[in-house]
Amino acid sequence: MQVHTFATFSNPAVRCQTPNVSLLQRLSCQVKQKIHGFFFGSGTGSPVQDNLVEVVRRNPVAASSLLRTVSWFSAVGNLASATSCGVFLWLYWTSCATCDRPLRCWLLLQSFLQVLQLPVRLVLLHTMRHVEVSSGDFQEWITSLTSSQAWQMSKKVAVFQYGWFVLGMVWWVHTDECPECPSISKLMVAVMSLSVARASIAVCLFRGLFTTEETPDKAPAAVGASHAQIKALPAFHMLLKDEATSQEPCSICLCSFAEGALMRRLPCGHQFHCHCIDKWLRRNKRCPLCMRAIDETCSCSKPDQRESCKQET
Numbered sequence: 001m002q003v004h005t006f007a008t009f010s011n012p013a014v015r016c017q018t019p020n021v022s023l024l025q026r027l028s029c030q031v032k033q034k035i036h037g038f039f040f041g042s043g044t045g046s047p048v049q050d051n052l053v054e055v056v057r058r059n060p061v062a063a064s065s066l067l068r069t070v071s072w073f074s075a076v077g078n079l080a081s082a083t084s085c086g087v088f089l090w091l092y093w094t095s096c097a098t099c100d101r102p103l104r105c106w107l108l109l110q111s112f113l114q115v116l117q118l119p120v121r122l123v124l125l126h127t128m129r130h131v132e133v134s135s136g137d138f139q140e141w142i143t144s145l146t147s148s149q150a151w152q153m154s155k156k157v158a159v160f161q162y163g164w165f166v167l168g169m170v171w172w173v174h175t176d177e178c179p180e181c182p183s184i185s186k187l188m189v190a191v192m193s194l195s196v197a198r199a200s201i202a203v204c205l206f207r208g209l210f211t212t213e214e215t216p217d218k219a220p221a222a223v224g225a226s227h228a229q230i231k232a233l234p235a236f237h238m239l240l241k242d243e244a245t246s247q248e249p250c251s252i253c254l255c256s257f258a259e260g261a262l263m264r265r266l267p268c269g270h271q272f273h274c275h276c277i278d279k280w281l282r283r284n285k286r287c288p289l290c291m292r293a294i295d296e297t298c299s300c301s302k303p304d305q306r307e308s309c310k311q312e313t
Helices: 006-010 012-016 023-039 051-058 060-092 103-134 138-146 149-173 183-210 227-231 274-283 303-312
Strands: 235-237 262-265 271-273
Touching (some): 023 103, 023 149, 051 060, 060 103, 060 138, 060 183, 103 149, 103 183, 227 274, 262 274, 271 274
Antiparallel strands (some): 235 262
């Protein structure tokens, strides 16, 4: 199977620059080139890339699944909704004029906006299909698509459609029953429910596909030691003969160990002023230096751990 590169497949003008091309083929290539220029950009024209590019860069496989599902649901849903509204309005346009709110106008414009979004959805699905077949660079294609005029127009239409959706909901809530067109209220509920379902599916898929990624290990939560655990730790008075220890300050209060100072040694071998470490352990049972818990069993697999174990015994 022949694999096209990004340049040859994405730009119809490349394939048209061949000898012996008929006039009809040349005109066809020019039309395709115009369409391609509308749906695909260079990817470098906008100084700020679309957020979708960052999503694809973060996890191409998950992004492909997300875009494919949401695009299919949007395309089929928009087409079904627009068709249903079009048939309904064609049959009951005059009857629905008796409503005290312009619900029929809302459905008409809502259907038009949904149809207006279809080309971009279909191009996105076709692009993902082409990337799978040709083993192309998915991020490069999405960058090109999101920098196009069609994508920018689609984003503006989506913003307007959101405002139109809110306005339609307000009209629907404050509308009394239409005696000659009772079904229009049910149709509006169905159309708005479809929009809510599409947004909910997109959010749920995004959270399900992208929140399962590995996150850096967090520090263990602080758990205080009990009074009995603290009192069980060995306590002693500092002696001047222990010069090495007396020269090192307490790591909690940063004061030197004085002659006769009451000390407490932890199972890890580190020692502190008794009143300093007792206050610390009531909030966190881990050593402030090595973060080893006072009730943690020593594995004694490393030389420094074996030395600590000797001090415990």
